[in-house]
Amino acid sequence: MIQQSRRTFLRNVGGTAALLGSLSSFAKYAPSDKIRIGCVGMGIMGFSDVKDSLSIPGVELAGVADLYTGHLTKVKEVYGKEIFTTRDYRELLERKDIDAIIVATPDFWHDTISIAAMEKGKAVYCEKPMVQQISEGHQVIATQARTKAVFQVGSQRVSSVGLAEARKRYLAGDIGELVMVEAHMDRHDAIGAWQYSIPPDASPATVDFDTWLKDTPKIPFDPVRFFRWRNYQAYGTGIPGDLFVHLISGLHFMTGALGPQRVFATGSLKQWNDGRDVPDVVMALMDYPGFHVNLRVNFADGGGGGEFTRLVGTEGVLELGWDSFKIKKHKLAAAPGYGGWDTYNTWPKDTQDAYVKEYNEKYTPEQRQQPVQQGESVFTAPEGYNSHIDHLANFYESVRSGRKVVEDATFGLRAAGPALLTNESYFQQRPIKWDPVKMVEVG
Secondary structure, eight states: OBOOOHHHHHHHTGGGGGGSOOGGGGTTSOTTOOEEEEEEOOSHHHHHHHHHHTTSTTEEEEEEEOSBHHHHHHHHHHHOTTSEEESOHHHHHHOTTOOEEEEOSOGGGHHHHHHHHHHTTOEEEEESSSOSSHHHHHHHHHHHHHHOOOEEEEOGGGGOHHHHHHHHHHHTTTTOSEEEEEEEEEOOSTTTTTOOOOOTTOSTTTBOHHHHTTTSOOOSOOHHHHHTGGGOTTTOOHHIIIIIHHHHHHHHHHHOOOOOSEEEEEEEOOSOOSSOSSOSEEEEEEEETTEEEEEEEETTOTTOOEEEEEEEESSEEEEEOSSEEEEEEEEOOSSOOOSSSSGGGGSOHHHHHHHHHHHHHHSOTTTTOSSEEEEEEEEEOOTTOOHHHHHHHHHHHHHHHOOOOSSOHHHHHHHHHHHHHHHHHHHHTSOEEEETTTTEEEO
């Protein structure tokens, strides 16, 4: 049983700890040495990102932007009337007292705001998936490279102490050669299926809907699309962009894989026939160099949902939670075995006896064990541990020191790419080939 404090863990993982931000790293900065942040998009993730950012020493909120006035009113209720609020995110980018921008808008705005913020010299923390379109990802990468801005994608698993230890154990060969990965993240509730509440004051007077539509088709004011944007191809990235990207980010961080070479997806709309134009059941098969991946999310799961990730190797299985994991060691015996559901049982007794004699002479008792079990180990993050805070702490430490971020734009596109290809495969009903190094479709 592996159970250890976070302090002990960070000491033990050595080189990995250098990549993991911790709140203690901010102790060396004077109280007057602040990082002032602005957040664009004060929905669910915007409020979460701001709240956890402000739990980190030295971080202050300077302003927010949102196209719904109710969100701006809520910000002042929570953080004080003096907080600067605006409908126009560009006003945040012009402020000299803002060092970093959080981009927590719907997916189709991620690239535009991230690029504009970097152009203005701001550090950027962009929620996952990094982009809605693969071409946008290359533009974000190019902008970061040109401006040298600090840019980090908000997939918190890559900063998890549990995932760092799982990575260490995987790279040490604890499960042997990776054969396959299977993961699911099912849900069976309305909010989990993006049926978010719509405020009763939603109207053209309180929502700047025309600006929000950006370059998508112009339509009359529709509060459902504004507040439940994940349900629509025009604004979000569906199940793959919201949930598969978590699983892919964790897999890439653990294994060092750059991405699949082929993606094939299927699914359907079963439960939530509410006008959405994305499926609520999605399954994807991905061929990575050397192993295979099977991902599934089901919003019509009458069993109550749940999350599970298994990395199956030749010598063990790693069962991954959010900030925890379990390794079950196993190894096939050298001897093939006999009996059970086997042709051995169809032979005459004399033939069976001769086979057993020869078998026992050929294999030692140790080689004849079926199967060979080699124990189980468990890692659980300390009670109250929050990988989201660690991920934000990593970002702010990079803003302070210029240290390389834990999830840069290239990593972000390599994580988002397979998710976006899943959508493409689903809607086009064909497999998609992918070059994970160049991050482009093949053929």
